[in-house]
Amino acid sequence: MKRVKKNVVTSILAVCLAFIMAFSTGMTAAAEGDDLTLESAGNITISGIETVKTDDPRIEKGVGKLYAYKVINVNVNDDSHQPQSPVFKWDDSVAPWVSTNFEVYIDKDNGNAVTDAFLKLTDNGDDIKAFVDQLANAIRKTDNAIDLAPFKEYELADYTPGGDDKEITLTDVPLGAYLFLVEGGVRIYSPGFASVYPAYDKEDKKWVPAGQSINVYMKSKEPDIEKSVKDYTYAIGQTVNYTLVVDVPDYPENAVDKKFIIADYLSEGLTFTDSEDSVRIYKYVVSEESEEGYIRGEELTDYFERDSFASDESQPDEETDPSFVRSFIGDYSILTTEKVIVEYSATVNEKAVVKVDATTDNKLDNKAYLIYNNNPYTENGYREIPDEERVYTYGIQVTKTDNGDTKLPGAEFNLKQGDKTLKFVKDGSVYRLLLTEEEDAKASETLVTDKNGLIMIKGLDLGTYTLVETKAPDGYELPADPKTVITLADNKDNSGAPAAPDGILNNDLNNDSNGTFETTVVNTKPGVLPVTGGVGTALFTIFGLLLMSGAVILVVTVSRRKSH
Numbered sequence: 001m002k003r004v005k006k007n008v009v010t011s012i013l014a015v016c017l018a019f020i021m022a023f024s025t026g027m028t029a030a031a032e033g034d035d036l037t038l039e040s041a042g043n044i045t046i047s048g049i050e051t052v053k054t055d056d057p058r059i060e061k062g063v064g065k066l067y068a069y070k071v072i073n074v075n076v077n078d079d080s081h082q083p084q085s086p087v088f089k090w091d092d093s094v095a096p097w098v099s100t101n102f103e104v105y106i107d108k109d110n111g112n113a114v115t116d117a118f119l120k121l122t123d124n125g126d127d128i129k130a131f132v133d134q135l136a137n138a139i140r141k142t143d144n145a146i147d148l149a150p151f152k153e154y155e156l157a158d159y160t161p162g163g164d165d166k167e168i169t170l171t172d173v174p175l176g177a178y179l180f181l182v183e184g185g186v187r188i189y190s191p192g193f194a195s196v197y198p199a200y201d202k203e204d205k206k207w208v209p210a211g212q213s214i215n216v217y218m219k220s221k222e223p224d225i226e227k228s229v230k231d232y233t234y235a236i237g238q239t240v241n242y243t244l245v246v247d248v249p250d251y252p253e254n255a256v257d258k259k260f261i262i263a264d265y266l267s268e269g270l271t272f273t274d275s276e277d278s279v280r281i282y283k284y285v286v287s288e289e290s291e292e293g294y295i296r297g298e299e300l301t302d303y304f305e306r307d308s309f310a311s312d313e314s315q316p317d318e319e320t321d322p323s324f325v326r327s328f329i330g331d332y333s334i335l336t337t338e339k340v341i342v343e344y345s346a347t348v349n350e351k352a353v354v355k356v357d358a359t360t361d362n363k364l365d366n367k368a369y370l371i372y373n374n375n376p377y378t379e380n381g382y383r384e385i386p387d388e389e390r391v392y393t394y395g396i397q398v399t400k401t402d403n404g405d406t407k408l409p410g411a412e413f414n415l416k417q418g419d420k421t422l423k424f425v426k427d428g429s430v431y432r433l434l435l436t437e438e439e440d441a442k443a444s445e446t447l448v449t450d451k452n453g454l455i456m457i458k459g460l461d462l463g464t465y466t467l468v469e470t471k472a473p474d475g476y477e478l479p480a481d482p483k484t485v486i487t488l489a490d491n492k493d494n495s496g497a498p499a500a501p502d503g504i505l506n507n508d509l510n511n512d513s514n515g516t517f518e519t520t521v522v523n524t525k526p527g528v529l530p531v532t533g534g535v536g537t538a539l540f541t542i543f544g545l546l547l548m549s550g551a552v553i554l555v556v557t558v559s560r561r562k563s564h
Contacts, residue, residue, distance in 0.1 A: 035081035035206060035207075035208075036076055036081045036082065036083070036198055036206070036207040036208055036209065037076060037078050037081065038074075038076045038078055038175070039174065040076070040174070040175050040196075040198075040208070040209040041171075041172045041173055041174045041175070041196060041209060042173055042175075042196035042209040042210060043169050043170060043171050043172075043173060043196075044169070044170045044173050044178070044194050044195075044196065045167055045168070045169050045170075046066070046167065046168050046169075046170065046180065046192065046194075047161075047163075047165035047166060047167040047168075048165060048166060049062045049063075049156060049159070049161040049166045049167070049168055049182075050062065050063045050064060050156075050166075050182075050185040050187045050222065051063060051161050051166055059160060060160065060161065060166075061156075061157050061159070061160060062156025062157055062158075062159045062160070062161050062168060063156055063157070063184060063185035064156050064182050064183055064184025064185040065153055065154065065155055065156060065182070065183050065184050066153070066154040066156055066170075066180060066181075066182050067150040067152075067153055067154075067180070067181045067182070067183070068150060068151050068152045068153075068154070068170070068173075068178045068179070068180055069139055069148055069150055069151060069178060069179040069180075069181070070091060070151040070174075070176045070177070070178055071090065071091050071094045071135065071148070071176075071177055071178065071179050072088050072089065072090060072091065072094075072114060072176055072177035072195070073088070073089050073090075073091055073175075073176050074087060074088060074175035074176055074196075074197065074198065075087050075088070075089060076175065076198065081206065081207060082198075082207050083198040083207060086107070086110050086111055086113030086114070087198070088113065088114040088119070088177070089111055089112050089113055089114065090106055090112045090113075090114060091148070092112070093146060093147055093148040094135075094146055094148060095108070095112040097135075097138050097145055097146050101134065101138075102118075102131060104117045104118075105117055105118035105131070106118075118131075128193070129190075129252075132179065132191050132193045133190075133191065133252045133255070135179055135191070136179060136181055136191040136252075137255065139179065139181075140181065151178065154170065156168070156182075156184070156185075173196050174196065175196050175197065175198070175209055176195060176196060177193065177194070177195035177197075178193070178194060178195065179191055179192070179193055180192035180193070180194065183374065184374070185374065187222045187374060188223070188249055188250060188251060188372065188373075188374050189374075190252045191252070196209050196210070197209070197210055198210070223246075223247040223248075223249050223250075223370055223372055223385060224246075224247045224370070224385060224387075225244060225245070225246045225247065225262075225368060225369070225370040225385055225386075225387045226244065226245045226246075226387055227242060227243070227244050227366070227368050227387045227388070227389040228242075228243050228245075228292075228389065229241065229242055229243070229389055229391060231391070232390070232391050232392060232500065232501040233391065233392050233393070233394070233461050233462045233490060233501050234348045234364075234391055234392070234393055234461055235348065235393065235433055235459055235460050235461035236348050236349065236350060236352055236393065236432055236433040236435060236458075236459030236460075237347065237348060237433060237434075237435045237436050237459075238347070238348050238461065239273070239345050239346070239347050239348075240270065240345060240346050240347070240348065240364075240366075240391055241343070241344075241345045242264075242343070242344055242345065242346070242366065242368075242389065243341065243342070243343055244262065244341070244342035244343075244368050244387075245284060245294070245339055245340075245341055245342075246262055246339060246340050246341075246342060246370050247338065247339055247370070248260065248332075248335050248337065248338055248339060248340060249370075249372040249373075250338075251332065251373075255373075257373045258332060258373065259371060259372050259373040260327070260328040260371075260372055261307065261325060261326070261327045261328075261369075261370075261371035261372070262281075262304070262325070262326045262342055262368065262369070262370060262371070263309075263315075263316065263322045263324070263325045263326075263368070263369045263371060264322060264323045264324050264344070264366065264367070264368045264369070265316065265318045265320060265322050265323060265366070265367045265368075265369075266320075266323045266346055266365075266366050267364050267365040267366065268320070268349075268351045269348060269349060269351045269352035269364045269393070270346040270347070270348060270349065270352075270364055270366060271346055271347045271349045272323035272324060272344070272346050273344065273345045273346060273347065274323075274324070277301070278324070278344055278345070279301070279304075279324055279326055279342065279343070279344045280299065280301050280342070280343045280344070281299070281300045281301045281303075281304050281326070281340055281341065281342050281343075282296040282297055282298065282299050282300060282301075282340065282341045282343075283296070283297030283298045283299075283300060283335075283336075283337045283340060283341070284297065284337050284338070284339035284340055284341050285297035285337075294339075294341070296341055297337070300334070300335070300340060303328060303329060303330035303334060304326040304327060304328050304329070305326070305327055305329050306324070306325070306326065307325040307326060307327040308322075308325055309322070309325065315371075316367075316369050316371075316384055316386065318367070323346070324344065326342075342368075346366065348364065348391075348393060348459070349435070350425070350427065350432055350435060350459070352364055352393045352432075352458065352459050364390060364391045364392065364393060365388060365390055366388070366389050366390070366391070367386050367387070367388045367389075368386065368387050368388075368389075369384045369385065369386050369387075370384065370385045370387075371384045372384075372385075390503070392490070392501055392502075392503040392515060393458070393459050393460065393461070393515070394460045394461070394462060394488050394490070394505070394515040394516070394517070395456065395457050395458040395459070395460060395515060395516040395517070396415070396455075396456075396457045396460065396465065396467070396486060396488075396516065396517045396518075396519070397454065397455070397456050397457070397516050397517070397518045397519070398413065398447075398449070398454065398455040398457075398467065398519055398520075398521060399453055399454055399518070399519070399520045399521070400449040400453040400454075400455075400473065400520075400521055400523065401453060401520060401521075401522055401523075402476065402522065402523055402524060402525070403522055403524050407451075407452050407453030407454075408449065408453045408473040408476065408523060409448075409449050409450060409451045409452070409453055409473065410448065410449060410471075410473045410474060411448070411449040411453075411469060411471065411472060411473045411476075411521070411523065412446050412447065412448050412449075412469070412470045412471035413446070413447045413448075413449075413455065413467055413468060413469050413470060414445050414446065414447070414467075414468045414470055415447065415457065415465055415466070415467055415468075416465065416466040416468060417463060417464070417465050417466075421445050422434075422445070423440065423443035423444065423445055424443060424444060424445070424447065424457070425438065425442050425443050425444075426444075429450060429454075429456060430456045430457075430458055431447055431455065431456065431457045431458070432457075432458050432459045433459045433460070446470070449473070456516075460488060461488075462488045462489060462490055462501075463487075463488060464485065464486070464487045464488075465485075465486045465487075465488070466483055466484070466485055466486070467483070467484040467485075467486055467519070467521075468482055468483050468484075469482040469483075469484075469521060470482070472523050473523060475525055476523035476524065476525055477523065477524060477525065477526050478523075479521070479522075479523070484519060484521060486517055486519060488505060488517055489505065489506045489507075490502065490503065490504065490505055490506060490515070491506065492506045503515050505517060
């Protein structure tokens, strides 16, 4: 009888040792505490948690929610405070799935015991990863192959991940093995698998729960998207060429929904160049010789299909429809690259604006989105990362006054760039450049001040222009030099230091013009030349006095006659 008991204890110890080797990053010291029972609990440390800064820059909080699913139970004899064979048993909700898909890992004839084949899996090996991926898939996919609710949900915002590995410690975790899944945030997490298990404390000579130092690094990656343009300033009718560098979402092999969508939204001042090959996608190849640090590799355009968002489908919260949507439809093994390059273009159209009032400005926004599933074990997961790039267009406002600041309507001007006289179309009170596809009949080279003495021109690129007054307002003379040279420059900040264009002209020290150069042109009336050499005014004065004297005599004479 003693020999049988010894064999049983030896078997239990062997199983525990194998389990520890399979699921922990190393043997941990047994914890001090109460005797081992079914209610015993330990701690599990999770590292690699995504964080966000708080109002206190020294403190970062976790992002998202951590779900713990208990898939293996531990068998303990509460009377003897010892693990009892079979020590590890698959949870009843998981056992049928394990039996169907991994029958070598379960002993159905021994109470759904976990077999040595599972306990001896290599830590972080391909077999345990494949099993955990498929287990997560079965639990979280919409058809619920495994109907198992989370044992516990942890709000990561309640934790302050510490150290370089961004660790959190889950306390009072009951005996058992757990599948860990993270949702929320922007990272894609691989599932984690860890346990709190019985360990024998040689000093106290008793079984205790171990797990305080178990580390399970939940591998995760935060996809990103970067947008760039060659130039940041444009005139109406010019083409803007955009380049996106997009991270390929790094999904676990058995994820159920590997969403990878690229979408782009243009402001109304930009028209997407839509054609069969308007969006080209390439592999990203690192190149030290390239100025950008990369070059285009193999073309992948055919692996991305044209797509759109259904009305009931989650999509970016934008006020307009996307200019394009491209969804990856191929096998992820094709994407033997961590990034892809996306190239497309848009034309600055007649709706490009400069500042006319407090509600408008000269920014031409273009926002691209990388859309992916940050919980790839459910078909309903959704996450988006935007990246915005702005280009700018500029304007000129001309104010026509006399030398007393009275606004003068009816003055006429031309605007030249070099030797070319530009043509404009009038939209309401604003003149804009003629588009190349528009008929010349719509355009005019003549700009006329309105009743407020104003001319507003929009849709200009940076550069030097010459404003030429061709006709003065009625009653006023043309200036001696009818030309005003205007330079639109946007390459310095307020301190005068070189800077990338930001839509604020260099001469706009108050930052209040939003890309509009304001100039005032003054007209005066011709003077009257003096005269000399004639009879002057003396004759007219004498004649006037004689008339007045005659009138007085006539009045007196009439009065006397009436009195007689």
